[in-house]
Amino acid sequence: MSVLSRYLNRLYITRLFFTALGIAMFALLFDLLEASEELDVTDNAFTALLMYGALRLPSLLSDILPIAALLAALFTASELLRSSELVIMWASGLSVLRIMLLLVPTGLLVCGLKLANDDFAVPHAIETLRSWGVGDYRRAALGADEGFLWVKDGNDVVRLPLFDERDTVEVTNLLIIRLDDEGSLIERLHADRARMAPGLWTLEGVTRNRVGGRAVERIDELAWPNNLPMERVTALARPPQEVGLVGLIDIVRHDGYGVSTTERHRTWLYYRIASAFVPMLMSFLGFALAYRFTRGGGIASLFIRGIAIGFTFLILSGLAIALGEAGFLPPSLAACGPTLLLASVIFTVAWRVSRLRPAGA
Numbered sequence: 001m002s003v004l005s006r007y008l009n010r011l012y013i014t015r016l017f018f019t020a021l022g023i024a025m026f027a028l029l030f031d032l033l034e035a036s037e038e039l040d041v042t043d044n045a046f047t048a049l050l051m052y053g054a055l056r057l058p059s060l061l062s063d064i065l066p067i068a069a070l071l072a073a074l075f076t077a078s079e080l081l082r083s084s085e086l087v088i089m090w091a092s093g094l095s096v097l098r099i100m101l102l103l104v105p106t107g108l109l110v111c112g113l114k115l116a117n118d119d120f121a122v123p124h125a126i127e128t129l130r131s132w133g134v135g136d137y138r139r140a141a142l143g144a145d146e147g148f149l150w151v152k153d154g155n156d157v158v159r160l161p162l163f164d165e166r167d168t169v170e171v172t173n174l175l176i177i178r179l180d181d182e183g184s185l186i187e188r189l190h191a192d193r194a195r196m197a198p199g200l201w202t203l204e205g206v207t208r209n210r211v212g213g214r215a216v217e218r219i220d221e222l223a224w225p226n227n228l229p230m231e232r233v234t235a236l237a238r239p240p241q242e243v244g245l246v247g248l249i250d251i252v253r254h255d256g257y258g259v260s261t262t263e264r265h266r267t268w269l270y271y272r273i274a275s276a277f278v279p280m281l282m283s284f285l286g287f288a289l290a291y292r293f294t295r296g297g298g299i300a301s302l303f304i305r306g307i308a309i310g311f312t313f314l315i316l317s318g319l320a321i322a323l324g325e326a327g328f329l330p331p332s333l334a335a336c337g338p339t340l341l342l343a344s345v346i347f348t349v350a351w352r353v354s355r356l357r358p359a360g361a
Contacts, residue, residue: 004089005102011079012283013106016072023064028053031060038134055129058121065114069279070310073286078299081290095354096291097347100284107280115276119245126242149236153226155179170195174203176224185211191222200225240268248272263331267324270335275317278339282310284346291353313342 032049039048080086089099149160159175176189192205206219235247236256243251248269256262289305292298317338324334 002102004094005105008076008099008102009106012072012076012103013109015075016069016106016110016283019072019075020061020065020068023068024057024060027060027064028056031056035134039132052129052132052134055125058117058125062114062118062122065110066275066278066282066314067310069110070282070286070306073283074303074306077286077290078302081299081302086290090291096288096350097354099287100350103283103287104280107283110279110283111276114279115245115272118272118275123238123242123244126238151228151236153228155181156226158226158228187211187213189222189224194224199227240265243268245269245272261327263327264325266331267321267334270332271321271324274336274339278313278342281339281342281346284350285309285342288346288349288353291349309342309345313338316341 032053035052036049039045039052077086080089090096151158151160155178157177157179159177161171161173170193172193174191174194176191178186178189180186188209189203190207191203194204195202201224203222203224204220206222208217208219210217235243235251240248240251243265248265251265252262252269256265286306289302289309292302320329320334320338323329324331329337
């Protein structure tokens with residue numbers, strides 16, 4: 001890494017750190033004000049608020065990192081313009097594309113950090129917050145039948161209560177709907193309790209309703225063979241944005257385990273990867289737009305242009321993800337389309353500038 005590359009990367013990553021931290025703390029302040037009344041502060045209010053803030057920080061960083069990367073690039077470019085350092089770089093033959101290339105090491109570092117944050121920190125933090133039942137995490141994230149997960153195993157349709165995937169030993173209030181090969185209802189089983197073991201569950205307190213039967217049968221204990229991979233199926237109880245990358249790949253490979261379609265999970269699988277490169281592209285955008293202000297003027301216009309493009313991209317990306325989840329767009333297009341469009345705009349501008357500003361000009 002050259003001296004100039006180290007200098008630019010140091011300037012940028014310092015501003016990125018303080019920009020992301022400042023935005024995160026500002027957002028966390030309002031979040032804490034909203035959730036403070038629901039937190040259990042009987043023992044130590046400060047400790048409870050601190051733990052809640054630490055758990056909310058990964059999700060906030062995931063959301064604000066793209067715009068923080070853009071603002072950090074704009075701050076860095078404007079500072080270099082005011083000191084005429086960026087003008088000297090251009091005049092010495094350093095093109096915009098070359099400057100963007102010098103920022104790749106920091107971009108890849110941020111890319112890896114975002115991917116790790118979204119894949120590990122966010123799911124574990126949200127799982128803990130949901131167990132607390134605070135704020136937006138009061139409700140189970142299961143859609144229409146809140147608190148339950150519907151699973152299909154062969155000809156059996158099973159309604160499972162929401163439980164911690166790390167404790168797949170016993171569940172209560174289990175419902176099994178048994179169908180024949182043509183899909184017609186045969187019987188309905190309701191168990192007060194079920195002890196889970198690989199391949200065979202023991203149902204206790206079973207109420208059986210057979211189709212055409214006049215009497216309700218009650219059974220103290222009943223063995224129910226099944227092939228449910230509970231350690232995998234329970235991942236479907238959470239929204240795809242809260243599932244790790246390995247879990248998303250596993251759900252897509254097994255076609256949703258017969259529970260539902262996989263458009264949402266495919267969309268978020270591709271988006272998880274594509275979104276990791278967005279902060280790096282945002283940093284390129286700030287320097288690609290700076291070429292118009294070679295004399296150090298118009299810094300306000302630089303920020304307005306950059307922020308306008310950045311927010312337009314975020315709105316377009318959110319809309320595409322929603323359409324992809326609903327099945328109106330192919331998952332790959334919904335997840336990667338806006339990112340590829342942003343990259344094409346940035347590199348088109350940088351290429352045109354490099355042609356208009358020949359080396360040594």
